[in-house]
Amino acid sequence: MEKTYQPEQIETRxxxxxxxxxxxxxxxQGTPFSIMIPPxxxxxxxxxxxxFQDTIMDTLTRWxxxxxxxxxxxxxxxxxxxxxxxxxxxxVAAEEGKSRxxxxREAFIDKVWEWKEESGGHITRQLRRMGASVDWSRERFTMDNGFYKAVQEVFVRLYDEGLIYRGKRLVNWDPKFETAISDLEVENKEVDGHMWHFKYPLAGGESYEYIEKDADGNITFRENRDYISIATTRPxxxxxxxxxxxxxADDRYAALIGKLCEIPVGPKEHRRxxxxxxDEYPDPDFGSGAVKITGAHDFNDYEVAKRNGIPLYNLMDRKAHMRNDGLSYEESAALAAKAAKGEDIGNVDEVNxxxxELRGLDRLDARRQIVEVVTAEGLAVTAADAEGNEQPLVEHKKLMQPFGDRSGVVIEPYLTDQWFVAVETLAKPAIEAVENGDxxxxxxxxxxxxxxxMRDLQDWCISRQLWWGHRIPAWYDAEGNIYVARSEQEAREKNGLAADVTLTQDEDVLDTWFxxxxxxxxxxxxPEQTPELETFHPSSVLVTGFDIIFFWVARMIMMTLKFTGEVPFKQVYVHGLVRDGQGQKMSKSKGNVLDPIDLIDxxxxxxxxxxRTGNMMQPQKAKAIAKATRDDFKDGIEPHGTDALRFTFLSQATTGRDIKFDMSRLDGYRNFCNKLWNASRYVxxxxxxxxCGVNGEQVELSLADRWIISQLQKTEAQVTKAMDEYRFDHASQALYEFIWNEYCDWYLELSKPVLWDENASAASKRGTRRTLVRVLEAILRLAHPMMPFISEEIWQRIAPLAGTHAGDNDSVMVQPWPEADQSKVDEQTTRDIEWLKGVIIAVRNIRAEMNIAPGKPLDVLLTKGKPEDAERLEKNRLFLAKLAKLESVTWLENPDDAPLSATQLVGDMEVLVPMADLIDKDTELARLNKEIEKQDKLIGGIEKKLGNEGFIAKAPEAVVEKERGKLAEFQAAKKLLEEQRAKIEAL
RNA sequence: AGGACCAUAGCUCAGUUGGUUAGAGCGCCACGUUGACAUCGUGGAGGUCGGCGGUUCAAAUCCGCCUGGUCCUACCA
Structure with missing residues (x-):
């Protein structure tokens, strides 16, 4: 084996x-367990x-x-x-200079498929680097034929049931992509905006007395007005x-209801x-209390307009430019005038x-011109400026503005024909499934x-004006009648349409989330009833981020219940977002993105x-990003390997909250991999x-052997419990703790005296070797779901020694998960080892405090202990001597015979390192005083508790007993320390 | 505006149903390389658990209020 762990040499292999x-x-074989990757x-x-997400799913899957x-x-x-x-x-634009x-349409779709075949596999190749044990043979793509069949089937059935309908509605419109998007694809962001105030003159030059009152009804302001004041952020x-x-209920305007007012824009001779x-919608306490109603361009206004039969006049085209189609302004204004008088003018689509002069302009250019013209005409509401001059009132204020999450452009409410899913009836069972614990x-x-x-659900707009996607299975005849079916042929058959009736398919595609x-x-x-569906549905658990609960989780629950009668998954494990070290969201524009592959390689x-700085939307930030990157990663990023990255994610995967990705922990877990590697090297x-006793030869197990086996059982139980509860942080912690702090720090050290002792029996050496190997083999199985690569690499070498390797084709992947055997948990042994560790640490302590070289052999005395301490000494003399580097250890029956020594306590027992000539009186006194003070504090705390009658009376007996025990222990310790102090003082 | 979550060592985080001498890793200080590992070992320093109040014999833990932070939803023309 290499001296250090080299992940790149083993992972891909x-x-x-x-x-x-x-x-x-x-x-x-066995009980089905399935996870569907969030595609x-x-x-x-x-x-x-x-x-992060893949690590969690893979860990669960392997486990x-x-x-x-x-x-x-x-x-x-x-x-x-x-x-x-x-x-x-x-x-296509870059390579061929062509637009879609x-x-x-057809040629463009071909291009998309071409692209998909060439480059669509990028992310799945990266998934392999993460070690994801997904079943590649079943890989699916939402545009596959089979999947399309399911999509069509669902659409047709929902339509037939009346749960999908087509209608003209106000939707969120993305002018860049020229498509409707759902409200979930809209990001509301705060921007600096303006609010203008304009006068809408009353018809026929009428005027009224405008009166404002305070809360008590006293008049605070009155003036004669011939207009009504309106505010808008979108003139x-x-x-x-x-x-x-x-x-x-607004007294100020009560007299005006039913009258007409003039919109202060447009050609003077055709003012509308x-x-x-x-209407209940306007809030009298906000602004002027009067609201202009533009039903075709605002969601709130849309509702008001519908309630009151106000026409919806569309002003923009698909690019959010001012319309340049339909009737002339004169004709349109004339029609609108009729409508304003309450006459029915029918379909207003042609009314422009x-x-x-504004037709064809971008809406923002139109806005500027309108503000200019209205202001010039003196119809802007004015307010006095600092010098007392009246100026047009333009408030600068923060507005929440909708942006397309993909396009980044301002989203416009836009009136169009779209397809919708009526979600109400679908939502009910979906809510119940969560309420009742399914x-x-x-x-x-x-x-x-x-x-x-779910309680506040709007109908879901599912049509998109795109080319790439599942085309809506609906056909229209020349009269615009709709026929929904699985194919054109079925549409004809279902509706008895003759072959010569021309049908054209709907141009739109379905929302990807559909x-x-x-x-x-x-x-x-x-819709086939496949064996896979039977076996693996419902899936066991969905692993996903909270940001996608609405988009996807809720919709999956609705759709799946509707069509399979089953829930899609029994549990939803929701994880947090991965943020950078400062807790910032990672984003290209911030330049703080980390690529998992860079952390690995x-x-x-x-x-x-x-x-980080190439190909940026805002190149001016490049310098700052380069500097920040230089500060954070002076020497770039070292390779850490997949296992270390996975372990880092798992250790940070606490209950659902965001994780700040911590590079130093990544370093730490790479070191951990190295530790495991080297421990294996030693073994x-x-x-x-x-x-190694593979064939069941007789063995003699040392105290250390029995102890590490016992600890292993506890660890196995802990890791299993933690995994069951999705506490990957606890699982990884328990494993780390066991490997480093127990197996490596103590057990490997304790194995050395046996293996290196020429006098040790073959059975005891065999026992230790067998334990070394078996425990390591179990560790590797335990580690495998979290660290698949290193565990497999080492397991292949270790398992044969443990007798659990079934030949060349075996893999740790298919070994049984370690199960704790309670009969091997040995508390007495644990106490014995704790005693041994205590004595060793005590000696090390004395060395450190007395400045004794770590390697200098010492003579140590033990005294004041119980008989069992003496027994332990006899059983562990070899271990003690080796690990604490002792020349000799002597049990001292009579404490009074003790020479002047540096001391440490292990329970009741005193560990003495005689050092008459070496002791520094002041240092030692200071140390003892500090120790005594500490005991005093502890004793004080407990005495206070025990002195409380309420505590004695009401606390459970066991708790009181425990406190008494502790008190005795601390008092005894204090007494010993005081005796020691007296001795030193006497020098 | 409504809601959720969070606040524990310099940093990143654990801390089950209230009873622990409040923990880990990293960082820091001191010492140490002869054979598993310097991606290491040994020892150490470091916390009035955001603040105030309450419940209780007992609060990091339960409740209320406040402060600070993150996020979601709704936003008012």
């Missing part, structure tokens, strides 16, 4: 071997979140597999509609106003009049209220988040900087080719 040996497929985007590359379950980890990728289309569009429209929408609404209506969230508090969202919602059962062959500083050096 083992992964290829496992895959070639078909180790990842279900065994076909990563096919365009994606592995980020820290994936790496369950070793426990003998019929284990399936189902893998696949998601076609990621917008992201993929965007990527291929860019590629130049190519046409361009004024063009599409259909009404001004005031609250019916709109009604002033009463954008004045000629699905459990871990940690449980995420259930509240789920309920909160197909992802079918993931758990769609991947198992549904290492990366030069310059390459890392190049990676091999001492056991390979030696008699």
């Amino acid at each position: 083992w992964y290829e071997r496992w895959e070639a040996d078909n180790r990842f497929a279900p065994s076909g 990563p985007n096919v365009t994606g590359s592995l980020h820290m979140g994936h790496a 369950k597999r070793m426990q003998g379950n019929n284990t399936l980890w189902q893998v696949g990728t998601d076609h990621a509609g917008i992201a993929t289309q965007m990527l291929v569009e860019r590629k 429209h130049d190519l046409g 361009e929408t004024m063009l599409g106003d259909g009404a001004v609404a005031v609250n019916p 009049l709109i009604p002033i209506i009463a 209220l954008v004045p000629t 699905i459990q969230f871990v940690p449980k508090n995420y259930e509240n988040m789920y309920f909160a969202w 197909s992802s919602g079918l993931w758990t059962f769609g991947t198992l062959g549904w 290492g990366i030069e500083l310059d390459t890392l900087i190049e990676k 091999l050096m001492n056991a390979d080719g030696e008699d």
Whole structure:
């Protein structure tokens, strides 16, 4: 074996071997256990979140597999509609200078598939680097034919049941991608904005007395007005106003309800009049209390408009430019005027209220012009500035503005025909499944988040105006009648349409999440009733981030219950986000992204900087990012190996909260791998080719042997319990603790005196070798789900010595998970070893405090102990001498015979290192005083407790007894320390 | 505005149903290389558990309020 652990030499090799040996497929034996991977985007590359999540899933999967379950980890990728289309569009533009429209739909889709075949496997290759034991033979892609069949089936059935409908609704519109998006794909961000205040003059020059009152009804302001004051952050929408609404309880405007006012924009001769209506929506205490209603461009206004029969005038096109189609402004304004008077003008689609000079402008340019014109006309509300001059009132304020999470552009509410899922009836059973425990969230508090969202569900807009995705299985005839079916042919048959009736398929595709919602059962062959579906559905656990509960988890629950009558998974393990060392979200624009592969393989500083600053949206940040990177990673990143990275994730995986990724812990766990490596090296050096008792030869087990076996049982139980509870931090901690602090620090050291003792019996040497090997072999099995590579590499060498290796094709992957054997837990042995460790530490302590060289042989006396201490000394003389580097150890019956010594306590017993000539009186006195003080404090605390009548009366007897015991112990210790102090003082 | 989560050593975090001498890793200080490992070993320093109040015989732990932080949802023209 190499002297240090070299992960790069073993990881890829083992992964290829496992895959070639078909180790990842279900065994076909045992209780089914299945996990469906949250499908990563096919365009994606592995980020820290994936790496974290995959580590957890793989750890669970390997663990369950070793426990003998019929284990399936189902893998696949998601076609990621917008992201993929965007990527291929860019590629085609760069390579051929063509847009997707130049190519046409079919040719473009071909390009996407080409791209997918070439580059779509990037993330799955990276998944292999993480050691993920997914069943590659069952890999699925959401655009696969089989999966498409499931998607179509679901669509058709929901439509037939009336749960999918098409309608004109206000939706979130992404003007960059020219598609509808769901509200979950919208990110609300705070931006600096303006709020303008404009005067809407009353029709016919009417005026009224505007009166403001305070809370007590006293008049605080009155003036004569011939307008109503309106505020807006989007002046361009004024063009599409259909009404001004005031609250019916607002006295200021009560007299105006039913009257008309004028929108202060557009050609003077065609100024539009709109009604002033009463609605509960306006808040009298906010702004002027009057709200302009633009039903086609604002979600709140849309509701008001619907309630009051106000027309919805669309002002923009798909690019969010001001419309340049439909009727002329004059014709449109005339129609709108009729509508304002309450006349029915029918379909308003052709009505284009954008004045000629604004048509075709971007909405923001239109906004500027409108503000200018209205202000010039004197219809801006004014306020006095610092010098007392009246100025147009423009408030600078923070606005929450919607942005597309992929496009980054401002999202517009936009009126279009879209397909929707009516979610109400689907939501009910989905809520119940969580309420009644069929699905459990871990940690449980995420259930509240789920309920909160499910209780307030909007119909889900599932159509997207994209080319890449599952095309909607709906056809239209010339009259616009809709026929939904699994194919054009079925549409004809179902509806008795003649062959000469022309049908055209809907152009739109489905939201990617619509197909992802079918993931758990769609991947198992549904709608066919396959054996896989029977065996592995519902899946056992879903591992996912909380940010995706709405997008995906909730929808999976709804869809799966609807179509299979089963829950998609029994448990949902929700993990936190992986953040950088400072707790910042990792993002390209912040330049703080870590690539898991770089942590595994290492990366030069310059390459890392190049990676972080290359191809940036905001190049001006490059310098700061380069500096920050230089500060954080002076020498780049060293290679750590996959196992160390996995172990780091696991150790930081506490209950559901975000993790700050800690590089120093990554270093620490790489060292841990090295520790395990070297411990194994030691074992091999001492056991390979030696008699390890594989054939059941007689052995003699030392105290240390029995102790480490006992500790192993406890560790096995701890790790198993922690895994059961998804406490990967506890599981990894227990393993770390055992390997480093027990097996390496103590047991390996304790094995040396036996193995190196020429006088030791063959049976005792054999016993120690057997224990060394067997315990290590168990450790490797225990470690395997967390650290698959190093455990396999070492296991292959160790297992033959332990007699558990079944030949060339064997693997630790398929070994049984270690189960604790309670009969091997030996508390007496544990106490004995604790005693031994206590004495050794006491001697080391004295050495450190007295400045005695670690290697200098010492003569040590033990005294004042109980008879069992003397016995322990006799049994452990060899160990003691070796580990504490002692020349001799003597049991002193009469403490009065003790020479002047440095002392330490082990229980009641005193450890003495005679050093008459060496002792530093002052140092030793100071130390003793400090010790005594400490005991005093402890004693004081307990005496206070025991002096409390309430405590004696009410606390459980066992607790009181325990306190009494402690008191006695501390008092005895103090007494010994005082005696020692007296001796030193007497010098 | 509503809700969730968090606050424990210089840093990253554990701390089960209240009873521990409040722990780990990293970092820090001192010492140490003869054979598993300097990616190491040995010893050590370092915390009034964010603040205030309450419940209790007993609070890092349960309850309330406050402060600070993170996030989600809704946002008001």
